Amino acid sequence: MPPNLSLVASSSVPVKALAAALALGLAAASLASAQSNGSSAAGFEVVGHVDPADGYSGDVWGHRGHAYLSSHRGRRDCPAQGVRVYSLARPSRPTLVSRFGDARSTPALRGTWTEKTIVRRVSTAGFDGDLAVSSVQACDPRSGSFQGFALYDVTRPARPRRLALVRTEPRGSHEIWLQANRGQAYVYTAIIASEARTSPDGRRPGKPDFRIFDVSRPERPREVGGWGAWRHLDRIPFRDPDDRLNGNFVHSVVTNAAGTRAFLSYWDLGTVILDIRDPRRPRYLGRTPMPAGVENAHSAWLAAGERVLVETHEDKGGAPTLYDISNPRTPRRLGELTLSNAVLEEGARGRLGTVSGLDIADSVHDPKVRGSIAFFSWYRQGLVAADISDPRAPRFLARFLPPEARDPEELFCPGEACTAFWGVSLLGDLVLASDMPGGLWVLRLRNA
Numbered sequence: 001m002p003p004n005l006s007l008v009a010s011s012s013v014p015v016k017a018l019a020a021a022l023a024l025g026l027a028a029a030s031l032a033s034a035q036s037n038g039s040s041a042a043g044f045e046v047v048g049h050v051d052p053a054d055g056y057s058g059d060v061w062g063h064r065g066h067a068y069l070s071s072h073r074g075r076r077d078c079p080a081q082g083v084r085v086y087s088l089a090r091p092s093r094p095t096l097v098s099r100f101g102d103a104r105s106t107p108a109l110r111g112t113w114t115e116k117t118i119v120r121r122v123s124t125a126g127f128d129g130d131l132a133v134s135s136v137q138a139c140d141p142r143s144g145s146f147q148g149f150a151l152y153d154v155t156r157p158a159r160p161r162r163l164a165l166v167r168t169e170p171r172g173s174h175e176i177w178l179q180a181n182r183g184q185a186y187v188y189t190a191i192i193a194s195e196a197r198t199s200p201d202g203r204r205p206g207k208p209d210f211r212i213f214d215v216s217r218p219e220r221p222r223e224v225g226g227w228g229a230w231r232h233l234d235r236i237p238f239r240d241p242d243d244r245l246n247g248n249f250v251h252s253v254v255t256n257a258a259g260t261r262a263f264l265s266y267w268d269l270g271t272v273i274l275d276i277r278d279p280r281r282p283r284y285l286g287r288t289p290m291p292a293g294v295e296n297a298h299s300a301w302l303a304a305g306e307r308v309l310v311e312t313h314e315d316k317g318g319a320p321t322l323y324d325i326s327n328p329r330t331p332r333r334l335g336e337l338t339l340s341n342a343v344l345e346e347g348a349r350g351r352l353g354t355v356s357g358l359d360i361a362d363s364v365h366d367p368k369v370r371g372s373i374a375f376f377s378w379y380r381q382g383l384v385a386a387d388i389s390d391p392r393a394p395r396f397l398a399r400f401l402p403p404e405a406r407d408p409e410e411l412f413c414p415g416e417a418c419t420a421f422w423g424v425s426l427l428g429d430l431v432l433a434s435d436m437p438g439g440l441w442v443l444r445l446r447n448a
Contacts, residue, residue: 042385042448044400047430048092051439055081055408058115059366060434062427064130065089066097066157069440072422073113074409078139079103080113083132085157091430091442100152100160101134108165111145112136118178119154122185126217129155131180133187133215136165137172147172149189151218163218168211170197175252175299178215179259186279187213187221188262190250195228196237205230209250210264212279227282229269245295245358252299256306261285261328263309265297271311273328286329291321291336295358301367303374308334308391310367310374318363320376322391337374337386337394347381350404350418353411368424373397373448375431377421383433385445397448405438412437 055077058070065088071080082102086094099105101114114134122131132152138145148168153161166187173189180186189211198206208226215221229235229248238247248269255262255276262282264272270288288297288311295315303310309323309331319339324332339347344362352361364384365377372389382401388394404417412420423434431443 042397043446044383044385044398044431045444045446046400046441047444048088048090048094048442049402049439050086050094050096051405052081052084052096053439056411056436057422057434057439058436059117059423060425060432060440061117061119062088062425062430062432063119064121064157065427067094067425067427067432067440067442068117068119068132068154069434070101070115070117070134070423071113072115072436073137073139075411077409078113079109079111080115082106082109082114083117083134085154085160086440087157088427088430088442094440094442097158098160100132100154100162101136101150106150106162108146109136109150111139111143112147112172113139114150116175118176120178120180120185122180122218124180124183124185124216126219127153127185129153130157131178131185131215131218132160133176133178135173135176135189137174141171149173149176149187151187151215151221153218164221166213166221169207170194177253177255179255181259183216185215185218186224186259187215188253188255189213190252190264192251193237193244193247193249195230196241196247196249210253210262210274210282212276212282214279225276225279225282227264227274227284229266229272232284235269251296254300254302256302263300263302265299265311267296267298269297271297271300271309271323271331273325273331286331288321288323288331289333291333294318294321299366301369301374303369303372303388304391308388310369310388312364312367312376314358314360314363314365316359316363318360320364320367320374320394322388322394324391334391335394337376337388337396339378339381339384339396343396343399344381347399347401347419349401350380350413350416352380352413352418352420365422366424368426370426373445375424375426375445377424377433379420379422380418382419382421383424383431383441383443385448387448398445400433400441400443402435402438402441405435407437
């Protein structure tokens, strides 16, 4: 979602929790829908569903039999509800076992919200277990509330233990990544428009948008490196200081499996590729060219042995673009996945509000890849699966549309019910997806 923005809305209505029986009854309908819209062999099967019924869902991450469902702020519901941890021992009945990152369990996080969490197995000299990192943003950045990121020991998911809170200025961590390799662990994070906001005079870059923290001893994190396009490429963040949706700033980041390259979704600048073998001195390699008419580079994922980059674009009709990055200095556009009119029309249920004038109703949001199958959270269009074995011609396989959920604060669809798929994660053969008003869905893709 675009940073630091508000949505068109009106008054609030009560939350409408989805009935489990209705959710599970969708399996056959979901499969039939997918088959009628471009695939005679593949479809999503609903395994389970849970609606937290306490505010909006944020991103979701699957790790060792558990789903970590973050939360997103609402118009009035801020602080948000932290990270809900669900056991998937019985995937048909996700069971809440704990919660962390909320103001009740961590009073220092009053006045904040936590939209993204990454969990990894970490083995270093200073920690051996499952480590979670969550982004923390202040409801009102002017309030003095904590902003940055939080680290938790979740080796026992039912008993998470806070290890550290790391403050970042001038804003909190918008999107975040955690990678552990070779006995070291690092957090990589995007601090939206930091170079511009901390500029001493508006003519020179301030603190970098992209920052690297050594969390090998997670109770004592250390900032070790950073990078910004203004300082290193002489790319001015904003041509128009009053238009903060058109500019060059880091929105999100992922790394390759070895933790040697970082892929920064740098909004108008495309996806920037850095060599981070020495985290103290990230080195620029190249960037993707932004397609004509595309507003931004929002998120990224790697495929095909890390030779292909999947880049998503959060704007009106935004779709994924695939690049050959075998030579990172000259990424080459391969293809784009578009949804057919029939698929789009079937998904055009409910009215999503605009985000600071940006129409995201039918926009893609986040990507994940398993083998040659890519999965996308696609706001109103639900969850989409595509065959990217030929990245020059990605092929739609299936789509899952849940029952529309009543908007708890009329933030996305004033006076209506709607769908707004925001996150997707892969756990074994399960596909986990988060619907902002509707909660956590546990699915399988059959016969792909």
